[in-house]
Amino acid sequence: MKDSDKKTRLMRSGRSHEGWVNVPPTRASTYVFPTVEAWRDTRAKRETERLRSYGARGTDSTHALEDILIELEGGFRAALFPTGQAAIAVTLLGFLSPGDHLLMTDAAYEPVRRFCSEQLKRLGIEVTYYLPDGSDLKSKIQKNTKVIYVECPGSLTYDMLDLKDVSTIARQHHCVTIADNTWGSGWLYRPLELGADVSIIAATKYLSGHSDVMMGVAVSNKEAWPLLQKAAINFGQTVGADDAYLVSRGIRTLPVRMLTHEKNALIVAQWLKNQKEVSHVFCPALSTDENHEIWQRDCKGTNGLLTVEFHPVHAIKQIEQMIDALTLFGLGASWGGFESLVIPANMNAARSLTDWTSRGQVVRFHIGLEDPVDLIKDLEQAFKQFHL
Numbered sequence: 001m002k003d004s005d006k007k008t009r010l011m012r013s014g015r016s017h018e019g020w021v022n023v024p025p026t027r028a029s030t031y032v033f034p035t036v037e038a039w040r041d042t043r044a045k046r047e048t049e050r051l052r053s054y055g056a057r058g059t060d061s062t063h064a065l066e067d068i069l070i071e072l073e074g075g076f077r078a079a080l081f082p083t084g085q086a087a088i089a090v091t092l093l094g095f096l097s098p099g100d101h102l103l104m105t106d107a108a109y110e111p112v113r114r115f116c117s118e119q120l121k122r123l124g125i126e127v128t129y130y131l132p133d134g135s136d137l138k139s140k141i142q143k144n145t146k147v148i149y150v151e152c153p154g155s156l157t158y159d160m161l162d163l164k165d166v167s168t169i170a171r172q173h174h175c176v177t178i179a180d181n182t183w184g185s186g187w188l189y190r191p192l193e194l195g196a197d198v199s200i201i202a203a204t205k206y207l208s209g210h211s212d213v214m215m216g217v218a219v220s221n222k223e224a225w226p227l228l229q230k231a232a233i234n235f236g237q238t239v240g241a242d243d244a245y246l247v248s249r250g251i252r253t254l255p256v257r258m259l260t261h262e263k264n265a266l267i268v269a270q271w272l273k274n275q276k277e278v279s280h281v282f283c284p285a286l287s288t289d290e291n292h293e294i295w296q297r298d299c300k301g302t303n304g305l306l307t308v309e310f311h312p313v314h315a316i317k318q319i320e321q322m323i324d325a326l327t328l329f330g331l332g333a334s335w336g337g338f339e340s341l342v343i344p345a346n347m348n349a350a351r352s353l354t355d356w357t358s359r360g361q362v363v364r365f366h367i368g369l370e371d372p373v374d375l376i377k378d379l380e381q382a383f384k385q386f387h388l
C-alpha cells in the first residue's frame, strides 16, 4: 500500500456513523439489555465478536480507538492498557507459563528488564538476553522457548535487527514474536507486516503526542489474538473513555507531527555531530549509524529521538551542568510529546551484554516541534559549560 493510501485510510478509520466526525467519549460501565435473550445472546458472542456488553469489555470510545490502531498497525484486533508497561507485562503473562523460556533483547526499555527479573523469575519463567542486532538469537533458542521479544529500534541506541528473519526463525521453533513498537508507533515501522505476532506501542508517547495521557496498546494478528484477548480481559485491563478519545485524537496528526520531529531531529543531529565533545550521535537515519541500512529498508522515517555519547574525558558532573543550563529542553521521563526533552542515561544498567564501563556518558534528547534554530541556540549556550 502506498503512503498516501495509508494516510487516507488512517483518517477514515474509527469515525462516527451518527453524523459527528468523531465518536463522542462514552463514559460507561453498565450496558442494559431489553430482554434476557438479548443479554444471553451477547454473552455467547462476545468472545469472538466486539459488542457492547459491559464497560470493561469496551465502549464506543475504545472500539473507535481499536479500529484506528488496527488500521495503523495492519493488525487483526487491538487491546488497550492503562500504560505501555502494563501492555507489555500483561501480554508477556498471556503467552508465558511456568517453565517457559523468554528470549529478550538486550536493548529493551529498562522497566521491562525489571519486570523480567522481579516478576517473571518469581513465576519460574526463564529469561535470556540476546544481542540487539539478533546475531546470537538463533543459537540461544531452547526447547522451552515460547516468546521472542523484540524492541526495534531499541531503547537509547536504536539498534535494529532483521525482523522478517527473526519472525521466520520464531515460527520454525513455534515461538511467538512480540515487538515493542513505541519508536515507530505504527507509522514509521510496522512489525506485523514483517512477521511479528503482536506489536505493542506505549501510546503515552507519539500516539497521544501531547504529554497528557498514559496508555499502552497491543495489536495482534489473527493467530495471536485469542491469547492476547484472554490476558487483557482476565487481568482486567481497559482504559477510560476520555483517555481513549485523547489518543484517537492524537493519532489523527501522527503523520504530520512525525515529519516535523524528523526534520527537526536531523537538523539538531547535524549540529550535535559537529561538537568536539560528542563522540557519537545515535539515530538510524544518519548514514554514520550502524543500523542505517536496515532502517532504510524497513522504516518509513525517523522520529525526534537522538542519543549522544560524549567523549569519556567529559565527567558526568560536567555533562549534568550542561543539561541544567538548557532552557528549552525539559528534564524528564518519556518522549513523543510536542516538546523537547533531555535525560542522562545509565548504559551500564540498561545493558547486560554490552560493556559500557570504558565508554562515555550518554544523554538522550527528544527533539520536539519547536523551531530547531532556537533549539540549537539553546544547546550552544548550554555547551559553553564544557569550557568554563
Ligand SMILES: *Cc1c(COP(=O)(O)O)cnc(C)c1O
Pocket (backbone or CB within 6 Å): 083, 084, 085, 086, 109, 151, 155, 180, 182, 183, 202, 203, 204, 205, 214, 215, 216, 334
Ligand atoms: C515509554 C516506553 C514504554 C512504557 O510506556 P509507559 O506508558 O510509560 O508505561 C515501553 N516501551 C518503550 C520503548 C518506551 O519508550
